[in-house]
Amino acid sequence: MKKLLNTLYITSQGSYLSKDGECVVVRTEDGAKRRFPVHVLDGIVCFGNVLCSPFLLGHCGDKGLAVSFLTERGRYLAGVRGPQSGNVLLRRAQYRLADDEDGSSRLARSIIIGKAANSRAVLRRCLRDHGERVDRLAMDRALAVLDDCAGRLRRPVPLDEARGMEGQAANAYFSVFGNMILAEDQSFCFAGRNRRPPLDAVNCLLSFVYTLLAHDVRSALEAVGLDPQVGFLHRDRPGRPGLALDVMEEFRPFLADRLVLSLINRGEVRARGFVRKESGAVFMDDDTRKTVLTAWQKRKQDEALHPFLKERLPLGLAFHVQARLMARAVRGDLDGYPPFFWK
Amino acid sequence: MDRTLPLSALQHYLYCPRQCALIHVEKVWEENLYTAEGRLLHLRADAGAPGRRGGVVQDRAVPLRSDRLGLYGVADVVELRPGPDGRETPYPVEYKRGSPKVEDWDREQLCAQALCLEEMLGVEVPEGAIFYGKPRRRERVVFDAPLREAVQRHCRELHVMIERAATPDASPGKRCRGCSLAGACMPGASRRVEAYLQRGLDP
Ligand code: SF4
Numbered sequence: 001m002k003k004l005l006n007t008l009y010i011t012s013q014g015s016y017l018s019k020d021g022e023c024v025v026v027r028t029e030d031g032a033k034r035r036f037p038v039h040v041l042d043g044i045v046c047f048g049n050v051l052c053s054p055f056l057l058g059h060c061g062d063k064g065l066a067v068s069f070l071t072e073r074g075r076y077l078a079g080v081r082g083p084q085s086g087n088v089l090l091r092r093a094q095y096r097l098a099d100d101e102d103g104s105s106r107l108a109r110s111i112i113i114g115k116a117a118n119s120r121a122v123l124r125r126c127l128r129d130h131g132e133r134v135d136r137l138a139m140d141r142a143l144a145v146l147d148d149c150a151g152r153l154r155r156p157v158p159l160d161e162a163r164g165m166e167g168q169a170a171n172a173y174f175s176v177f178g179n180m181i182l183a184e185d186q187s188f189c190f191a192g193r194n195r196r197p198p199l200d201a202v203n204c205l206l207s208f209v210y211t212l213l214a215h216d217v218r219s220a221l222e223a224v225g226l227d228p229q230v231g232f233l234h235r236d237r238p239g240r241p242g243l244a245l246d247v248m249e250e251f252r253p254f255l256a257d258r259l260v261l262s263l264i265n266r267g268e269v270r271a272r273g274f275v276r277k278e279s280g281a282v283f284m285d286d287d288t289r290k291t292v293l294t295a296w297q298k299r300k301q302d303e304a305l306h307p308f309l310k311e312r313l314p315l316g317l318a319f320h321v322q323a324r325l326m327a328r329a330v331r332g333d334l335d336g337y338p339p340f341f342w343k
Numbered sequence: 344m345d346r347t348l349p350l351s352a353l354q355h356y357l358y359c360p361r362q363c364a365l366i367h368v369e370k371v372w373e374e375n376l377y378t379a380e381g382r383l384l385h386l387r388a389d390a391g392a393p394g395r396r397g398g399v400v401q402d403r404a405v406p407l408r409s410d411r412l413g414l415y416g417v418a419d420v421v422e423l424r425p426g427p428d429g430r431e432t433p434y435p436v437e438y439k440r441g442s443p444k445v446e447d448w449d450r451e452q453l454c455a456q457a458l459c460l461e462e463m464l465g466v467e468v469p470e471g472a473i474f475y476g477k478p479r480r481r482e483r484v485v486f487d488a489p490l491r492e493a494v495q496r497h498c499r500e501l502h503v504m505i506e507r508a509a510t511p512d513a514s515p516g517k518r519c520r521g522c523s524l525a526g527a528c529m530p531g532a533s534r535r536v537e538a539y540l541q542r543g544l545d546p
Binding site (some may be wrong): 087089090110113114116117147150151153154225307308309310324327328329331333334335336337338339341 | 368369508510512527529531534535536537539540541543544546
């Protein structure tokens with residue numbers, strides 16, 4: 001089994017990354033230098049004005065390290081992959097399946113099953129742990145919608161219906177998401193999803209963590225040779241990583257959303273760590289961003305039992321396992337895609 | 344055969360056809376301890392120019408190819424020994440990390456090298472040897488008719504599999520434990536995805 005490696009996040013503006021033998025050398029603007037051996041890394045994520053030497057990029061490509069460039073606030077700009085990335089045969093199979101209505105709806109159904117089941121598990125866990133502090137009625141109503149989705153997903157569903165159910169499940173879930181925020185701090189209230197730009201601190205955190213998740217899922221898909229752009233549930237749209245969005249769905253509730261909730265509920269992020277712009281857009285400051293990055297790295301080391309493989313593994317490796325299972329399903333080696341069910 | 348494959352593909356095929364397809368069709372590669380060790384041993388065998396060892400001329404890292412088998416590759420060491428007719432006869436020697444195996448994998452791989460040498464040089468190569476790292480000793484291999492036939496049969500099967508670009512199912516067994524691709528192969532994974540999905544939907 002693959003080892004869980006670290007992702008190097010570079011947030012210092014004006015940093016320059018270069019290659020020295022088997023090491024990444026990070027030189028910050030104040031002249032400080034740090035070195036990281038390539039073999040302990042599985043990716044580099046650069047935020048904002050960070051430069052990389054082409055030789056480092058080439059080396060990362062050879063070693064299968066994903067390098068992504070994001071804006072300082074976390075919007076994806078570009079990624080660099082090596083010359084060997086991708087697998088023609090697998091990609092052909094993926095495109096054929098994506099063109100096939102039946103094939104796509106089979107995989108789309110599995111993806112929503114993963115998302116609905118994990119959303120349900122997150123709400124249930126919250127009811128169990130904090131039942132007396134939440135609006136039970138609202139939570140039960142949301143759970144009823146998710147249960148209904150689960151019931152309908154027991155049988156194959158046409159692609160359009162699958163896409164519709166994804167929306168329903170997400171609406172029900174986000175309608176009570178604010179309920180799970182238990183911090184006294186009133187600045188963390190949540191009245192629904194908004195993005196580009198996020199208009200409150202909670203949405204700002206969610207968007208940022210989703211970006212981190214997207215990077216990891218995307219590079220796991222690329223590592224197994226799939227094309228992260230061509231999805232089954234998510235329709236093709238230029239510039240949109242459809243398959244990465246597909247595989248992210250099952251991870252959002254228990255990995256990303258719960259991380260955001262615990263950062264807020266445990267007081268690890270504070271209202272003063274966010275900046276409101278004239279336009280109403282809300283961004284996090286450098287310290288808050290670092291707190292989130294550290295928490296994300298730590299969360300990936302938590303272990304869980306993979307219910308399909310029946311193997312314990314760090315959550316960070318679950319992306320790779322799911323990417324492989326997706327490749328299996330695409331190739332027809334498995335008779336469907338088994339999502340990661342969180343208990 | 345219109346496609347030539349690396350000799351290592353035959354070796355992988357003999358070990359496990361699925362492993363071979365994962366590497367040569369699906370291009371999965373995962374280096375683990377074993378393959379890294381194996382590589383180091385090979386590096387050592389490859390180092391150095393042709394030389395003499397106990398009166399025998401040795402050539403290292405010898406390029407090989409056979410159109411009949413559709414294989415190409417490199418022999419660790421080819422020695423030149425006086426043959427039965429007094430002429431110099433090539434004698435391939437392969438270095439292996441582990442201990443001798445009951446199965447014929449290593450012998451077949453060496454025999455494939457011998458068949459390459461025969462086709463390239465137009466001479467008979469009646470025998471060779473495998474050097475095992477554990478215990479450190481040489482084992483003589485005679486390239487008899489059954490061994491040669493097995494190599495030819497397996498090469499044909501290998502080519503058919505690669506041509507069809509299909510990965511055979513896993514047949515989990517003892518060799519999975521030493522397999523560097525077990526992580527990608529997931530030999531133990533159940534294939535009953537629908538039942539798994541239904542369980543995930545249970546309240
Ligand atoms: S794990 Fe077993 S079945 Fe899978 S490739 Fe390796 S030896 Fe073959």
